[in-house]
Amino acid sequence: MNWTAIVGVLVAVLALGLLSVSLLRARREAGRFRLLDEIARVSDSAEDLPSTLDAICDLLVPAVADFCMIDVIADGRVERAAARASERAGPDVQLGLASREPSVPAKMVSGGEEASLEPRFIERTGEADLRELAHDADDLVFLRSLKMRSSITAALRARGRVIGTVTIGTAWSRRRYRRHDARFARVLSGRLALALDNAGLFSDLERVQRERAEIAATLQRGLLPPPLPEIPGWDAAAMYRPAGAENEVGGDFYDAFPIAGGWMLVIGDVTGRGAEAAAVTAQARYTLRTAAWLSGDPLVALATLNSALLARADAALCTVVALALSADAREPVRLVVAGHLPPLLVDGDTVTEIAEAGPVLGAFSNASWNLEQARILPGQQLVAVTDGITEAGGVVERFGEERLRAELAGSASPAISVSKLEGALDLFTAGALEDDAAVLAVAPAPAPV
Template sequence: MMCGTDQAPEPGGEQDTDATDAMFTSLLEDSAEELYEQAPCGYLSTLMDGTIAKINTTLLEWLGLDRSRVVGRMRFTDLLTVGGKLYHETHFAPLLQMKGEVSGIALDIKGATGERMPVLVTSKVKVSEDSEPLLIRTTVFDARDRRAYEAELLRARRAAEEARRQAETDRERLQEALAVLQQSLLPAQLPTVPGLEAASYYHTASPDLLGGDFYDLFPLDTGRWAFFLGDVCGKGPQAAAVTSLTRYTLRAAALHDADPVTVLSTLNTVLHERYTRGDTRYCTAIFGVLEPGGDHVGVHLASGGHPSALIQRADGTADYLPTPGGMLIGVLPQVQFTAARTRLSPGDTLLLYTDGLTEARTGPGRELYGDDALRAFTAGQPPSGPQALITALTGLLARFGDGLDDDTALLAFGVPAPLAVAVHTPVSET
């Protein structure tokens, strides 16, 4: 007996294969037509004069128009707004004619009821085998979400710009207010003292912050004058409050008892009691008394943790008036201050300054300017009085540039040198 494998015959043979191919082709045609009509974007084909020859359902629904009213009856430009037509004529159509295609152009189309719809349009000219233009195929993308997004971006940018302008305005007003407040913490101008020349300068490191440097010159009794210069720790409103309290206390204490050590001790008591809890505040200061006498001025001063005063003598030399050991003001309940006396003769100048000057950063190594450099600079200036010395120091501060990152106050006193008498020597006749 012979064994074999039975195989079922293929039903239909070539006839079934032909039917399957026909069905597949039909499905493809139906799918292509459906994709065209129900695509998420609009499609239309126009003749070269712009007459609409074919348009899909999606675009008709956007427009709210019937196909019978559009195909063969309307041109592409009839779908556009007035502005869109103008842009099409001046830019879109010439560019399409020159390049054969245009991509992603923003236009507005109008619906049957006149509503506007932002769209992005891409058009391409179809040409024959002989390179003759046959028709224009156009794709229209809904740009409403994009337009809304762009509008939101524009609104946000305008809001940000307005906020920036408002911030600039507020900053200018703040700087004006700070400048006014800063000036209220300093004398508007130094008083005139008989037999004495005085000059001052204040450098603000940041116009956005109140500085803590302060100085003053005011009369006492029987021809005596009191002065002070100092530096409150920190910046801003808190430092300004301490500065105001310090200036008031120094003035009031000096009118009661002008002894420099006593005045600074009173200030120490006030600051320590006021800021003894939590937010500790302190300052450095020099307080002194000027007592004119004949052709000279006696100086009696005391220092509390402040850089020593510098004296430029009439002979061109310069040196510090030592006040070692003076303690910070306001830190401890009981402190000791260092007093010193000197005499200013004609041509001598006494210079007081805050540490913004000596702690400025200079040179490639950003080193501290320092006391020695200040003494050498002062000795290098002609002994022409307080105003000349302050002017020279003002120029020095400007040359520091961004190396000067702290407020700096300068105060100078001096006895004017007698004017030189010009002697006229007649020229002998020959």
């Protein structure tokens, strides 16, 4: 007998067997790396936390499990977030897994200890294991119906705390988990924890954004110009159209309030958007109101606001047109323009500027403005707009001052002027404003018939 040949054959068979085992392990490891990459991909592309967890469960079943559950832990409470069972199990099984109270080890719920990160590994599920997992007799019946062969529950730990668990199990495929599967579950749990934490951060961000939008909407409503009051001897109309998202509060405003001997009307625009612009808008409105009420002088009101803006820690600029109306509409209107589009005098088909703009507010400490006067005759009106009107974008060009004058020409009253401008602006922009827009128009009231 040639023992050398026999030994050579045995060595060759053994080597072939070892090679086959190595190839199987290599394929298994490659598949697991692909699975981890897929989990990262779906975590990045999912829109919210529920869809992220559902997508992860779809990857785990049937690739490495016949069923899986993902539970989240918060404030010592465990809630089932997702569950999946293979098609061979039937819909009732998946529904039962999804509605079942989680059986998470207490050490994982409490967290804190390194031991809590060790997976719960049941290699061969027996009756004693099922009784330990079951919450009551009905739950035990359900667990028996699964015909579970193996299961692994691993903690999901992110940023130093346990945020959930993942449970994978085998049953209908006749697979069974080994020690190397438990080690992989530890790696898998790390990737899932990262995905869950990222999705949770996005969920938190969405919640914060919703809260900010609600706050901004409340702030927006608080900053909306109030309806113009009845002004004895005068006819006035106004419009305000906000643009952008609710959490992008704009800076256009108008206001009307009584002063000594008459009324003051203002229209203005604050640079920027959002909460900072809203704060400056509120400051501008109430500074102008207070200073005008105390002095009755539009120059004093603008100078006071200029000082207030310069005193801010952040840069804040504001443009304003201030009109001081006498109780007697036959008296001239006193007006001051600070960095704003000058008001227009509409007299039938003729539309002309009646003032020059001085420096913008909040830019220069030594700025000064001219107090001008304009007598508004019956049939005439003053119209002031913010640059949200003239700078509004259409298909190929801006609304512009020429179109503004054309729309105002022939307007018989402030109400008609405002209505025409609003309609023209809506048509020109197809309802999509790039910036807030405001209009303020005033004229001597018609004589009673």
